[in-house]
Amino acid sequence: MTRSPATPLPPPKARRRLREAAALTQTQLATRVNVTRATIRAWESGRTAPRGRRREAYARLLKTLAEEDAARRTRSAPPPEPAPTPTPTPEPTTVLEPVSGPEKGSEPEPGPGSGSEPGSGSEPGPEPAPEHPALTPAQAFDALYEFSAPALVRQAYLLTGRRELARESVERAFQTAWERWPEVARDRDPVGWVRATAYEFALSPWQRFRPRHRQPEPPPADPGDRTLLNALLRLGPQHRRTLVLYDGVGLDLPETAAETEASTPAAANRLLHARETVAGRLPALADSRVLHQRLTELASAERLWAAKPTGVRKGGERRARFRTRAAIAFTVALIGATALTVRTAPTHYEPAVSPGVAVRGVPPRVAPGSLSEAERELRQKLRDRLQDGPERLEPRLE
Known part of the structure; x- marks a missing residue:
């Protein structure tokens, strides 16, 4: 008997966006699917996946929400108008996060064949896109690493305040991505996938027990940078992560909440608390734009480096081989x-037969001696008494 394939579902972040686009809370969505709010939260964060009838009902509901969202976008979209060719202007870049997709508030620039040229009688058709040779998995991984690793190391440094731990967390995250490369390559935001894994490793509470991370590292040379770094490290791990994602990387509030596995109100409260704490120590950073600039300067002032992508891939492969061999050896030892x-x-x-042992200390068995006068009287008294008890009274007829 063959099992039918599971109903396809959109990625976890897309599920959350569809729910928020329909102005539905997790409780309302859970009521429509007949599950609990915690279940919807786990599905949207990617920790668990629905199965069986719940998966089918959830997929149908998401499909309906996607159709409604597409209809709303179609109704609200303005009619296309020919636009003049824009003059290219240099855009500011940040050293905290390389832009891997359209940023919030940005619009795509028209291509060479998107608008009508002045004086032309008809609109030219779109030019065919140039064909690029397909990349191998190793080449695609190396391109992703070279594009995002330096910025991720700087972000991890803001989270931990340790240069070696920041580099190691990013390398471990990319090694995990290489082990699951088909999944990461198909992800809508592979940089976000690696970033979330690196943050989890960098903020793990088990790092404090490692001997190499018990010794303090040299602080930044600039006094202002030292004060800002100390203010960041005084925050809780989740508050620090929310502040770096929103004010450092530049994610919007729903994406920050999804990456930290929290609701949007909870992420907003964490962000406000983190800003108030930092502004309490550095009042000049009350403005979010100034805070973003100072975080960028703090991350770029340190000499942080990242290993070569080839070394990271080979290190991950060695670790995977070691774990596989260790698992095989343990299994063989257990079977043996x-x-x-x-x-x-x-x-x-x-039952075991116990060996014979000579018993010592028991008095020898001897014959009884002569009886005393009192013993003889007692014996005679017992003999004289009736052995069958007292006489029974029998009724007689008179």
């Missing part, structure tokens, strides 16, 4: 121990 136990274990219980 089990087989030895089955071979040598007795099939039935045989």
Whole structure:
């Protein structure tokens, strides 16, 4: 009997966007699918996936929300108008996050064949896009690493305040991405996938138990940078992560909430608390634009480096081979121990025969001596008494 394929679902971030576009809360969506709010939250964060009838009902509901969202966009879209060719202007870039897609508030620039040229009688058709050779998985991974690794190292430094831990967390995240490369390559935002993994490793509470991370590292040379870094490190891990994602990287509030696995109101509260704490120590950073500039300057002032992509890939492959061999060796040892136990274990219980031991200290058995006068009187008294008890009274007829 063959199992039918599971109903396809959009990515977790897309599920959250569809729900928020329809102005539905997690509780309302859970009521429509007949599940709990915690289940919807787990589905939207990607921790769990629906199965069976719940998956089908959830997929139908998301499809309906997507159709409604597309209809709203069609109704609200203005009619296309020919636009003049814009003059290219240099855009400001940030050292915290390389732009991997359209930023919020930005519009795509028209291509060479999108508008009508002055004086032309008819609009030219779109020019065919140039064909690029397909990249191998290793080449695509190297391109993603060279594009985003330096910025991710700087972000991890703002989270931890440790240069070596920042570099190691980014390398571990890319090694994990290489192990799951088909999944990461198909992801809508592979940089966000790696970023979330690097943040989880950098903020892991187990890092404090590592001997190499117990010793403090040299602080930044600039006093202002030291004060800002200390203010960041005084924040809680989740508040620090929310502040870096929103004011440092530049994500919007729903994306920040989705990446930190929190609701949008909770992410907003964390962001406000983090800003108030930083502004309490540095009043000049009350403005979000000034705070973004100072975070960028703090991250770019340190000499942070990232390893070569080839070394990261090979390191991940070595770690995967080591774990595989260790698992195989442990399995073989367990099978061998089990087989030895089955071979040598007795099939039935045989009680052990205890060896004979001479008993010492027991008095020898002797014949009783002569009775005393009191013992003889007691014996005679017992003999004289009736052995069958008192006489029974029998009724007689008179």
